[in-house]
Amino acid sequence: MSDTETERDSTARPSLSGLRGLSTRGSxxxxxxxxxxxxxLAMLGxxxxxxxxxxxxxxxxxxxxxxxxxxxxxxxxDFYFGTNVFRHPFTWRALSTGVFVGIVGPLVGTYxxxxxxxxxxxxxxxxxxxxxxxxxxxxxxxxxxxxxxLVALLVSAIGALxxxxxxxxxxxxxxxxxxxxxxxxxxxxxxxxxxxxxVAAISIDIEGxxxxxxxxxxxxxxRLVSVLSVxxxxxxxxxxxxxxxxxxxxxxxxxxxLNVRWYNALLVVxxxxxxVGAMQILGVILVAGLLVIPVAASSQLARSFRETLYLSVLIxxxxxxxxxxxxxxxxxxxxxxxIVIAIVIYLLSVGVSDGSTGGLxxx
Amino acid sequence: xxxxxxxSAVIEAENVTFAYGETxxxxxxxxxxxxxxxxxxxxxxxSGKTTLLHLMIGLKEPDSGSVRLFGEPATEFEDGExxxxxxxxxxxxxxxxxxxxxxxxxxxxxAHAGHARLDEKxxxxxxxxxxxxxxxxxxxxxVNELSGGQRQRAFIARALASEADILALDEPTVGVxxxxxxxxxxxxxxxxxxxxxxxxxxxxIDVLTKHVDxxxxxxxxxYHHGDTVSFLESDALGEAYGTAAGIVQHNH
Numbered sequence: 356m357s358d359t360e361t362e363r364d365s366t367a368r369p370s371l372s373g374l375r376g377l378s379t380r381g382s383x384x385x386x387x388x389x390x391x392x393x394x395x396l397a398m399l400g401x402x403x404x405x406x407x408x409x410x411x412x413x414x415x416x417x418x419x420x421x422x423x424x425x426x427x428x429x430x431x432x433d434f435y436f437g438t439n440v441f442r443h444p445f446t447w448r449a450l451s452t453g454v455f456v457g458i459v460g461p462l463v464g465t466y467x468x469x470x471x472x473x474x475x476x477x478x479x480x481x482x483x484x485x486x487x488x489x490x491x492x493x494x495x496x497x498x499x500x501x502x503x504x505l506v507a508l509l510v511s512a513i514g515a516l517x518x519x520x521x522x523x524x525x526x527x528x529x530x531x532x533x534x535x536x537x538x539x540x541x542x543x544x545x546x547x548x549x550x551x552x553x554v555a556a557i558s559i560d561i562e563g564x565x566x567x568x569x570x571x572x573x574x575x576x577x578r579l580v581s582v583l584s585v586x587x588x589x590x591x592x593x594x595x596x597x598x599x600x601x602x603x604x605x606x607x608x609x610x611x612x613l614n615v616r617w618y619n620a621l622l623v624v625x626x627x628x629x630x631v632g633a634m635q636i637l638g639v640i641l642v643a644g645l646l647v648i649p650v651a652a653s654s655q656l657a658r659s660f661r662e663t664l665y666l667s668v669l670i671x672x673x674x675x676x677x678x679x680x681x682x683x684x685x686x687x688x689x690x691x692x693x694i695v696i697a698i699v700i701y702l703l704s705v706g707v708s709d710g711s712t713g714g715l716x717x718x
Numbered sequence: 719x720x721x722x723x724x725x726s727a728v729i730e731a732e733n734v735t736f737a738y739g740e741t742x743x744x745x746x747x748x749x750x751x752x753x754x755x756x757x758x759x760x761x762x763x764x765s766g767k768t769t770l771l772h773l774m775i776g777l778k779e780p781d782s783g784s785v786r787l788f789g790e791p792a793t794e795f796e797d798g799e800x801x802x803x804x805x806x807x808x809x810x811x812x813x814x815x816x817x818x819x820x821x822x823x824x825x826x827x828x829a830h831a832g833h834a835r836l837d838e839k840x841x842x843x844x845x846x847x848x849x850x851x852x853x854x855x856x857x858x859x860x861v862n863e864l865s866g867g868q869r870q871r872a873f874i875a876r877a878l879a880s881e882a883d884i885l886a887l888d889e890p891t892v893g894v895x896x897x898x899x900x901x902x903x904x905x906x907x908x909x910x911x912x913x914x915x916x917x918x919x920x921x922x923i924d925v926l927t928k929h930v931d932x933x934x935x936x937x938x939x940x941y942h943h944g945d946t947v948s949f950l951e952s953d954a955l956g957e958a959y960g961t962a963a964g965i966v967q968h969n970h
Contacts, residue, residue: 469815596828596836603817603825606805607873610775611829611880612798657816658858 384662387669394672395458395584398451401425402581405444405574440683448577449569449636450679453689455584456633456645457675461653461667462591463629464646466602466622468654474530475623477643478518478537479511479630484639485540486510486631487564488547495551504576508583508631514540515627519620541639567638567690569682580632587625594618599660636675637690648697649674655704670700726752728884728915729774729792733783736769743769746783747940751917753883756910758930758946759919762959765937767919768888774917775801775886788883799829802877802885804870819864819872820857823847826879847878851905867891867898874905885909885916891925903929923955 404425407418422444429441440446467475486507493499493506514536521532548561563571591598600608601618609615626646633642653666678693685692729751736744743766751757751774759767772778773785776792785792788800826847827840848854851871856864861872870890877885885906891899907929910916920926927933933949935942935958942954949955 593833596825596831596833599817599821600825600828603815603822604805606777607803607825607876609777610798610801610803610886611825612796613829654814654816658860659818660816660821663816 449572457672460645461649461671468650476646480642481540482514483507483511484544511627515623641690644694652701652704655708730786734780758926761936799880802882804873826876847875866894
């Protein structure tokens with residue numbers, strides 16, 4: 356993750372930085388992105404250790420030792436804050452997932468918001484909910500021991516491509532196909548779960564998926580999210596120009612012979628991936644907020660598209676970390692607190708840009 | 719010998735027909751655009767001008783007939799950077815997306831760069847393009863803060879940055895004030911003098927005939943295709959618009 360992040364930094368507009376030097380504001384943003392990257396790398400390290408400590412031989416033993424150090428660090432944090440959370444692995448798993456979705460949510464969201472596709476995230480979250488329901492039934496019926504998240508991911512990705520097909524047929528990302536998909540999948544999900552409760556014992560708390568919870572992030576879930584997040588960041592960096600062109604001027608991108616269909620499909624599938632990851636922390640109902648609100652806030656402030664991306668990720672990260680802190684401190688659901696913090700930042704950014712819209716853009 | 723023909727002919731449309739469902743938008747149109755032409759496409763509202771333009775640059779595939787772009791079937795033509803396109807109503811696109819003028823013009827280099835990083839040469843070409851259209855002082859401004867005329871210049875700069883051989887412009891000066899419009903067309907004249915082929919849709923006949931050197935007048939079918947003088951002497955315009963009036967009367 357840090358590799359890709361720093362690579363993006365170094366591509367930052369040579370002509371401009373050459374002319375004016377990096378502004379203070381630009382330097383702060385770059386520093387923020389660097390801190391985020393370091394944080395993400397640390398979380399990647401934790402998830403990796405969590406995975407490797409089950410490995411046989413010296414590798415597993417070494418990883419186990421380092422893992423213990425991580426929890427020891429957590430115990431010290433607990434000591435200072437007077438809490439009893441950071442010494443437990445599940446907190447770190449939830450934190451790592453939070454950090455990852457705090458990066459990829461706004462990253463993908465930047466493209467969605469500026470294509471007037473803000474509610475796609477919400478729709479795909481509802482589709483993922485069907486995936487969870489199917490997964491739960493499958494587990495109850497067969498005793499299969501796989502990851503629920505993987506089933507949710509698969510169903511959500513299929514839903515994403517279905518939605519893509521539907522919008523291509525109707526030739527727009529209209530409200531109607533989205534409303535049908537959104538309510539339809541949620542309806543199927545609730546039916547499946549109610550029916551499932553009658554036929555088999557379902558052990559998992561479904562409310563955790565609806566409203567988000569730190570407790571539902573499993574070790575394999577955190578691992579899946581970390582791998583997917585690294586892939587999403589890599590894809591966005593690799594296809595930065597193509598996504599920007601298609602988002603800004605789809606017709607001209609078509610004339611330039613970009614494969615618009617392929618990039619559209621890639622974008623919705625990436626959205627499905629991000630949504631399934633973020634769903635654990637934020638819940639099905641609130642997940643779209645993480646994709647939309649930080650982007651709305653940063654669009655108020657940013658002077659360029661590249662800056663919009665940086666600020667979205669920073670605002671997303673601050674919201675997630677702040678929200679998790681509030682949730683842990685107050686024993687509240689993390690989804691609600693993350694979204695409320697994001698909205699506070701949005702309102703502040705509206706206030707700031709109201710006073711100086713002209714000043715921000717003139718040099 | 720055929721190769722020689724296709725060098726001078728940039729676009730060859732032969733018996734092109736295209737329909738939206740039941741409604742025929744373009745019917746049996748044949749025309750050839752040569753290298754260096756400045757073609758004005760004129761016709762009443764809903765006469766299929768935009769559709770024909772889209773067919774010519776390969777955005778749409780004809781139901782029958784064929785379109786060749788630089789000698790290749792237009793929809794299979796892959797060198798996207800050779801075509802610069804400024805859409806109708808691009809003046810109100812961009813919305814709230816915070817994209818700077820420079821970022822917009824950089825998009826012209828994207829087809830060249832693919833997934834590779836843009837280099838110094840790309841930035842130099844973009845700086846040149848901004849200078850050519852005289853908006854280099856606006857490079858850090860948001861596109862959506864520009865006036866209509868400035869924004870259209872930014873889109874032209876994007877086409878120049880892609881080093882396009884053809885500029886396809888669909889009513890580029892709608893919503894642009896008269897003074898900026900004149901300067902915009904002077905810019906097009908200069909670009910055409912430098913050898914860029916231009917296809918222009920424009921509903922203002924006076925402005926059109928002052929700048930272009932050939933005119934294609936269509937209303938679903940092609941009514942006239944020839945140099946500007948022969949167009950003005952013919953009554954193609956009356957015929958083309960007369961048909962439209964007839965259609966309107968039918969609807970009553």
